Amino acid sequence: MSKKALYLLGIAITIIFGTFLYMKFCCNCCMKTPTEDTEKTVAVETKEPDYVPFVLNGSGIDYQTHDNLKFLKNSAMLIIPVGDSVVNGIEKLKTYLISNPKQKITITGYATSDEKNNTTFENLGLARANDVKNYFVSKGLSENQFNTKGEIIDKWKMSADTLLGPAAYNFEAVDTTAVTDEWSALKDKINADPLVLHFNTNKSSEKLDASQKQKVAAIAKYVSNVKDASVLVVGHSDNVGNRDANVILAQKRADFTRSYLAKNGIEASRIETQSKGPDEPVGENNTSEGKANNRRTVITIK
Structure with missing residues (x-):
């Protein structure tokens, strides 16, 4: 074999051997193991709030x-x-x-x-x-x-x-049961002895005595504390004159009472009015006293 061929063969062997050594020792140093990135976890610091609400x-x-x-x-x-x-x-x-x-x-x-x-x-x-x-x-x-x-x-x-x-x-x-019983008892008391306002013939008045004022306060207290509670005002009249006119007059008395209650702490939207005219008398219409008792409004809790 000529010197030139031996020279070329030596170069080829050197390149092959050098490549083998590089692959074996250097590349392994640079390569990452498959689990290096997948197993790496980032520690997340959970910061506690610096306050107590x-x-x-x-x-x-x-x-x-x-x-x-x-x-x-x-x-x-x-x-x-x-x-x-x-x-x-x-x-x-x-x-x-x-x-x-x-x-x-x-x-x-x-x-x-x-x-x-x-x-x-x-x-x-x-x-x-x-x-x-x-x-x-x-x-x-x-x-x-x-x-x-x-x-x-x-x-x-x-x-x-x-x-x-x-x-x-x-x-x-x-204890909601006790609360319910308290308001039920107040409603029963109001309706058992209802507020009654009397009127002179064709007239109305805002002059209430102490007992009537207490009843107004009790009604206002009940309505303000019981959801969906409402007040019923029924107007009445004596039988003097035309019945239709008396029905209208009794309604006016009920509306007057509604306005009075609204001025004294009861929402007008929670007050219902009705007129019975002369149809439900409580006194004899053949006496002055009886007719006076019939000219009235009666206020209860519905």
């Missing part, structure tokens, strides 16, 4: 804001002033409790186990609950609608040396 959640009220009542560590005194959004929630609670006088709320105050109780209360959580209640009362809420209790826990959300909202509000179940 102020929550009022009961039947008929649902209010929440990121702001809250605050207490310094080891202190039972609420930090004043309170944020506007919390004050707004307390105003909504006030309106709700006025409309629901039977509703009770338990305020649970919290304190951490490493805090010192320098109060006369059993624990610092209870002291905080009472301070929250006192603040609510100062805003016009009824003290009788709140109960308090305290709990000691291991930790609570803090900002520096301030505890954020260490209190919860539990709306206790209302």
Whole structure:
């Protein structure tokens, strides 16, 4: 074999051997294993909120804001002033409790186990609950609608040396049966001794005595507290003159009474009027006294 052929053969062997070594040692260093990307997971950090929401959640009220009542560590005194959004929630609670006088709320105050109780209360959580209640009362809420209790826990959300909202509000179940019975009893009382307004011949009057005014107040109270309740006003007359004219006159008396009740706290849209004219007398129409008793309106709950 000539020198030239041997030279070329050596070059070819060198290239083949070099390629083999590159593939074996260098490419393996650059190649990724099949599972390197598929098995790699990205750790997602779940950041806890830096607040404790102020929550009022009961039947008929649902209010929440990121702001809250605050207490310094080891202190039972609420930090004043309170944020506007919390004050707004307390105003909504006030309106709700006025409309629901039977509703009770338990305020649970919290304190951490490493805090010192320098109060006369059993624990610092209870002291905080009472301070929250006192603040609510100062805003016009009824003290009788709140109960308090305290709990000691291991930790609570803090900002520096301030505890954020260490209190919860539990709306206790209302005995609706008792409430229903109360209003049913009031309705029965109103209808058993209804409000009766008497009129002079062809005239009406807004002069009510104390007993009549009390009955108007009872009717207004019932209607304002019982959903879909309505009032029935029936006008009556004596039998003097034309019957058709008396029916019209009795209707005018009923309409007058409706206007009077509307001025005294009863929605006009919840008052129904009727006229019976001279058809349902309660007195003898052959006497002045009897005719006077027949010129009337009778107000009941439907």
